[in-house]
């Protein structure tokens with residue numbers, strides 16, 4: 277084995293050296309220059325200069341040095357990096373006829389350019405053309421139907437999970453996106469965990485810093501027994517195909533059921549699987565898509581599921597990061613949310629009336645782009661641009677991190693400042709405000725013929741999801757609460773303001789506030805929401821006694837209150853112990869995996885962690901800045917655009933901890949999540965419980981290992997994923 281490996285390395289190295297020499301000897305005509313860029317070493321080029329983490333920061337730094345377009349040799353492949361929107365448009369949009377191919381990804385089992393499996397990774401061929409047409413149709417149709425209300429439905433579960441398990445906020449947000457996308461793809465949220473895992477594994481497969489086959493492509497030509505990375509990919513690929521086929525079969529089967537309603541007639545809260553979905557659209561109009569096989573349809577739909585599950589959760593998490601590090605803007609968002617929505621949760625239809633929420637979302641995508649390096653194109657013939665030669669076969673990257681930081685467009689580019697979209701003195705401001713700011717047609721979604729097909733879904737998910745979060749919660753840095761240590765002489769003053777003191781305490785999670793005593797010294801690092809416990813205790817008792825009414829749920833929200841709200845969607849009529857109760861109970865599955873209910877005796881506990889004291893001065897401290905409509909925007913400065921590099925690389929920037937794959941997702945961090953309004957919290961809990969009883973929020977399903985374990989067997993199952 278060692279012999280074969282050594283031989284392969286020597287052959288690959290020899291080929292690279294020969295190709296490099298031939299390239300160097302190619303003479304350019306006098307009017308053309310090679311693009312600037314780092315020189316690098318023979319064979320490996322500049323690979324050794326790339327940092328392990330946040331590699332886009334190095335490309336950003338090179339952009340500062342070499343200009344808006346430059347080239348880098350990475351292991352024999354010419355990579356062209358574009359750091360300005362205008363250059364990306366000139367090449368990728370205006371010359372899209374030659375700039376719309378995709379590079380080969382060595383670590384995938386099948387050739388990504390021709391296999392027809394993943395639309396975003398295909399070459400521009402017949403499969404791409406028909407699948408792109410299909411993608412446009414399913415997106416347009418579902419958008420016209422306001423994405424079937426799925427984001428609104430799942431946002432109830434999102435809020436409930438955040439209330440009950442705030443420390444797992446990242447799981448709740450990822451699950452929200454995966455569930456909405458699963459519903460869109462197949463009409464049910466039960467595959468959401470599997471979809472998340474399929475997305476993670478594919479992300480490893482396609483990321484330059486992920487699968488070993490992308491770093492050492494020759495291993496993909498070795499037998500599986502000798503190359504575990506190849507065996508991993510083979511299992512990933514088999515599992516994905518099986519999953520997509522299973523889901524396609526299930527939707528087909530459900531369509532053949534006699535009582536299956538037509539899409540227009542399917543009410544939002546009808547039984548799962550009778551819902552509209554992209555797969556259903558595929559099956560209903562199969563001949564019109566011109567696909568080669570049903571399998572092509574299974575992938576065309578499954579790939580959209582993966583594309584959604586992969587990307588949208590990242591900005592949701594960055595939003596939390598931004599709100600915690602730039603707290604001065606939060607009240608502006610809360611003001612809009614309260615004024616426009618009052619006591620109801622946001623819907624897709626509120627979009628036009630909420631420019632502040634849209635500005636927060638737009639700014640988050642700019643500040644921490646989910647795909648910082650962009651998705652690469654490949655140029656299929658030699659080209660020239662501003663006197664520079666761009667060789668055929670070069671991999672072209674619109675470097676979103678830099679494009680979003682052009683100091684001429686984005687003043688103080690490293691600052692998260694949503695006001696740049698809302699105040700006329702900023703160059704980014706655009707009217708009318710019922711349309712702008714918007715994330716559609718934004719450079720983060722790519723250029724030209726390959727532009728992202730999921731902008732509408734992304735906007736709907738982020739708007740409804742983050743709008744709901746802002747409606748119920750405020751968030752803040754995980755800092756210790758100021759200790760209330762009362763000197764004897766100050767006591768009378770505080771005692772004179774008990775209402776204020778109580779109000780501050782009550783603003784935290786209802787029921788969270790301990791009995792307020794101004795002389796209490798805060799020592800505990802954990803706070804327990806015992807009202808939640810009470811809620812589950814009550815419900816668990818009811819379940820045990822089998823005394824649930826089909827549509828009645830009792831919820832006590834606050835420890836301090838004796839009340840318990842009883843909601844009855846049927847006007848309060850008591851159905852007693854008739855059959856509907858049993859039906860409701862049989863649909864209420866309770867197990868340890870359930871996100872919120874546990875078996876009696878093992879109640880979930882809400883803890884809010886209070887951090888140990890924060891380090892003295894973090895690089896991002898913006899508390900002094902007050903958002904003000906009258907404030908003049910800062911002037912652009914040459915140094916402004918470099919500060920990201922300084923901040924994240926030289927000093928430890930707490931907002932720059934990302935997973936290292938192609939999608940930049942902030943690593944989980946601690947922060948305080950506080951419920952802003954008790955009545956809203958009650959309402960969410962009631963709705964959640966009603967829908968749970970109705971069977972709406974089913975548990976995620978396990979597909980492998982007889983439905984008991986995701987690890988599966990040799991053939992199918994979850995692979996290890998390092999992020």
Ligand code: HEM
Pocket residue numbers: 395396397398408411580581583584585587588591646647650651652653720721722723724725726727728729730731733734
């Ligand atoms: C934050 C969310 C998202 C971001 C940042 C994003 C970003 C991108 C980018 C950069 C591209 C490549 C564009 C180019 O090559 O010029 C792309 C392509 C694509 N995206 Fe997205 N995307 C997101 C969400 C979605 C969602 C939710 C879907 C579908 C459900 C989706 C479906 C696609 C498809 C089908 C393509 C391939 C287009 C083609 O190659 O012809 N994306 N996306």
